[in-house]
Amino acid sequence: MGYVISGMYFGWNLGLEKGGTLGMAIAKGIVVVMYVCFTLSYAELACAIPKAGDAFDPVGRAIACGVGF
Structure with missing residues (x-):
């Protein structure tokens, strides 16, 4: 739980370090x-x-x- 809360799971810490606040906002x-x-598109499908x-x-x-499975 602490791993997810700290942001390590989503890469927030690395993103903030490399791209800064503006880079993270753009990302x-x-x-x-997306x-x-x-x-x-999934709702339409x-x-x-x-x-x-x-x-x-x-x-x-x-x-x-058979091929789709």
Whole structure:
């Protein structure tokens, strides 16, 4: 628990050391944009294929079922 709270798990300490406050803010901004894009595309994919099964169902539709597994 202390490892995560101290920031070592996410690399905050190294990021602040190497890039400073502005560099860390820019990096976090990029990560936020990428995460929002991922979340919106995953939500659209979940609406298109409304079946429980994690990532296996979309891959099974895109590729042959045996190869997708």
